[in-house]
Amino acid sequence: MTETARRDDRDHYDVTGGGPVLLVLPGGAGHPMGLGPLVERLATRFTVVTYDPLGLAHGRLGLPVAEQRVADWGEGAHRVLEAVLPEGEPAYVFGTSSGGIAVLDLLARHPGRLAHVVAHEPPCVTVLPDGAERRAELIGQLDGPGRPPAEGGSATPMGVFLARVLRPFTRYAPAAVSGSAPLTLAAGADSRGQTPYRTAQVLAERLGGAFAEFPGGHLGTLEHPVDFADRLAEVLRSGARTSS
Template sequence: MRSDTLKVPGATLYYEVRGNGPVLLLLPGSGGDAAVFDPIADTLAAHFTVVTLDPRGYSRSIIDSEEPGHRLMAAQRDNAVRFDEQVDGLIATQRHDTVRSTEPDDELITAQRDDTDRSTGRGGRLIATRRDNGFRSAEQVNLVIAPRRDDTGQSTDRPADELNVGRRDATAGSAQQDDGLIAAQREDAYRLLETLTPAGEDAYVFGGSGGAVVALDLLTYHPERLRLVVAHEPPCFAVLPDAAEQKAFIDEVYLLFRTEGIAAAGARFLQGIGGTMKPMPNPADLPPRAAEMIQRLHDNADLMMAHELRPITSYLPDEPTLATHTDRLILAAGKETRGHLPHRPAATLAEHLNLPLTEFPGGHSGFTDAPTEFATQLLNLLLATRVQ
């Protein structure tokens, strides 16, 4: 294995390369890095040039503060600041209401509603369901943003559905992306493929979780460079019939992150997706390379929760465009997540595109849950396409 870096607009990407043969790019899930694919990379490298990377801003891929790409993270921080201002208003209301918590329940609820109505001067209205113990538990918080209005009473805000990452204007075909995170990762992946794929050859891409969202976007924008894309459990909850409910769940997780920290948010997220992900191993029980990776993933968690959770889960694939490339797309999910949230977007998208859903061994992180079986099945799919 060799490692190298690639300068791209706004960042320097760290990547690793193993093996020989056609290029196979493995895209990790949100907050992951190149080493998460160690359990399957060597098996695949017997037939492919396997490329893994740290996405920009994570682990060893560094954002360049003076470059144009830095504006991406700046925009994300601005979005977080605006959300934090709304959270601050909620916390202040909670604190004030907790002082009066000895009042009867109906008076407390009325007081909360009145206090919340007065908070709209900060640009948003936060309506929270009543919690025991001063709203400090991890029950659901419903977030409703009241629109800003001009002097005529007309709303000056963009509708919420126009802000969905990856949503396309039906007439212009342009992506309406709130912060450009997915677009940046897509173009990083494309530049890496252009650098490492010999002229005239196609590349293969596997994406897991958030990496599957990036892989779908890569196929949408750069199909000419791709022989096959395998998208394993993309968490694009926006495709689901209950998308609004899932968005409320993600908003709740994000609010917990901002108010109670990464541990509370992570626990709620794992509970909400059905408890199908296995906990990370203890670094003390691992060899040095794996232990170092676990530490990096822990370090990445706050950045992922702050900037990537909402765009990735709000991504709405361009189904009309993907429908023209179904000959090079495999939608996949884990056998162990069947019936749970991580499984559903891939199944729904497969139904929309009239594609079969391919099930892999293990769960959401099948390549670490059952690496031997997972690598064998993935390799068979890739080789079958290669000989066509």
């Protein structure tokens, strides 16, 4: 059973399943398209709260969108947790790609009620020694073929991502926070030797987190949803903080 919930006009999210709360932040512009099979599998173990930070899956696709700030996504995720978490219960958190960047910000700002955070291939490439070059390369690869519309009737989530999310999010460089909740940086097995994999490894070392390999590549959540969900459940519960 799925419940669509809204706290106010800022925060759009869906709730499904039962068990401990698991907040999921999608990649791209935050539209949860394609995550159905992953969420369905996770919902057999968790109460899955899928956050849609721009409301793109909740009727707002096509409306004007300002350049996005990582801090706004992180604070929005915190508001959602405040709305859905039972008293005294910590939350598991998972984010992939740009959503992975947002969960790192959430962890830095509000670690108190987080049981374990998994950030899958967050493109914080500026942490690399050659970060400026890798960021320029990433932007060129994604934006080079042409940009779909970000507003109007033909707007797409990819258009919003390229126009309003890609550049500000790839500038983000998270800092280590002492006493924070357990953190795991994740990368896909198919990403070995690529910039996203290397970035996750460097972030794990810099932030004092663990490193784990997951099925597939950067889009492993879509390519191998069942295996990815099972691996995520395993990692989330390993070494998790169980009380606030």
